[in-house]
Amino acid sequence: MLAAMSATPHASSQRDEPLIRDRGDACPGALRLHRADDGFLARLRLPGGWLTERQVELLADVAEALGDGGVSVTSRGNAELRGLRDGCGSELAALLVRGGLLPSATHERVRNIVASPAAGLDGFGCADAQLWVRELDALLCGAAWAAALSGRFLFVLDDGRGDVAGLGGDVTLVAAGGHALVRVGRRAFRVAGADAPRAALAAADAFLRAAADAGNGAWRVRELPEGHVPGLAGALARAGIAAEPATDPVLPHGAPLAPGPLGADAAYVLAPLGRLTAAQLRALLPADEVRFTPWRGVVVRTDPARLPELEAGGLVTRADAPGAGVTACTGRPGCAKSLADVRAEAARAPAGRLPVHFSGCERRCGHPHGTWVDVLATGDGDYLVDGAATPRTSLPEAVATARTTR
Ligand code: SF4
Structure with missing residues (x-):
């Protein structure tokens, strides 16, 4: 086996030589398209996987008009358009801006925020991590220095149920009662829940300072060389956030969401092989909102009685179904x-x-x-x-x- x-496997454990980079990461974005064998590829960051009904319609339209007719759900709950035709970059950007999917040209690739997808919907968890997402996203886009983060740097915001805490975030927030644990590498501090998004931003600042000090071009915390530890205590103090050190904190570990009803007002479905056709995107609607998940599924704020209808549309609605x-x-x-x-x-x-x-x-x-x-x-x-x-x-x-x- x-x-x-x-x-x-982690990148750091696979290196024999110290990592030294002299270039930025080439991660695709909405404005930086990647040429693949099936056309150009765009990756749209969706903090918390969140989309409005109108944005779901827009994605379906864009996939049909400019791409291969489908959207991939990535392992960070982002959206990927493939098969884009050469020269469509400006048209794509204009459509995304109009739909509110490209709020910052400078920060579009650093909005990598995964959060507990069912937060606030099913009665589990002890904070609405999706509210943290909105605040952290606004803080990130408003901090000019944050544009220096790599397109791979990941924030993970867990509402306390432990479903996403283990997904390898560079900065991890975990809700616990009215508090939050903010963790970078092996260091963690306890902060007030209301300060959690600002604490996550401060932690990213600590990483960038450590990376600059190391001078090895690290894109992620685990790529920092031995002895270069992000100064989380100092970063929290600079941000005016009261914090207590948390010694040997254990991150909660919970199961990923299983397809099916989510409380009284939502349902969870999986995208077959992580792909949704434009028709399947539209089949999710009407919905108050949808959230793409890191398990390549979609939380749909809709009546769970619609699950048979979603299944008929080709979505995976049961944990024992083929494709789950x-x-x-x-x-x-x-x-x-x-x-x-x-x-x-x-x-x-x-x-x-x-x-x-x-x-x-x-x-x-x-x-x-x-x-x-x-x-x-x-x-x-x-x-x-x-x-x-x-x-x-x-x-x-x-x-x-x-x-x-x-
Ligand atoms: S794992 Fe798959 S997608 Fe990734 S480089 Fe290899 S063949 Fe391509």
Whole structure:
């Protein structure tokens, strides 16, 4: 069995040499499009995964008019448009600005904020982390210096239920009673809940100062060299935030959302292989709002009695349905590095208890966190399932076994 089955490998643990970069990150954005084999790709940051009804309609329209007719939900709950035609960048930007999806040209790629997607909807959690999202997003976009964060730097805001606390945030906020824990690397402080968004911003400031001091071009906290620790206490003091050190804080660990009803006024569905067609986006409506999740699903503020209708639209509405917990990277033909059309194989994956991720090469883009089954294409047309060579023809049986018996 591979280490990837039970733990997500980290960049720092894979380096033999100290990291030194002399360039910014090339992460795609809404204004910086990436050329892929299936056209251009744009990644739209959606803090907290949040979209209004009008923005859902806009995304569907844009996907049809400029892209390949669909939207991918990323492992950070962002939206990705693929197959964009050459030269459509200005038109795309204008549409996004008009729809309120591009509030800052300078900060668009640093608005990476994942939050507990059901916060405030189902009675769990002890703070509305989605309110923290709005405030942190406004603070981020209003701080000129924050534009220096990389497009990979991640804020994670957990409402206390523990569903997102373990998703590898560079800055993590966890609600606990009326307080919040703010954590960067191994350092954590307890602050008043009302100060939590400002504390998260201060923590990002501490990281940038540590990165400048280290001079190695770190994009993420885990890339800071030994001895360069973000000065969180000083950053909180500079921001005027009262804070108490939290010694050896344990982050809560809760399960990801399961598809189905969420309280009385919302429902949760998964996007098949993380993709929503324009028709499926529109099928989510009417809804007061939707929230894309880091598990490639959508919380829909709508009557949960609509779940059968959403299922009829091709969305995954039950945890035991085929397609639940199955993800894949872009694979062929969209990615030149891919050794196979892994999405076609993933679409045939049998149901099972554990998440499974299909990858076209060893980078394993978009793999889940925690424990998952690793299916990797090899150059000879066959696969490795948790490291075991598996002929393509035996893939369904091998995946079923790995998902259910481990
Ligand atoms: S895992 Fe490899 S093949 Fe898949 S999208 Fe990433 S780079 Fe491409």
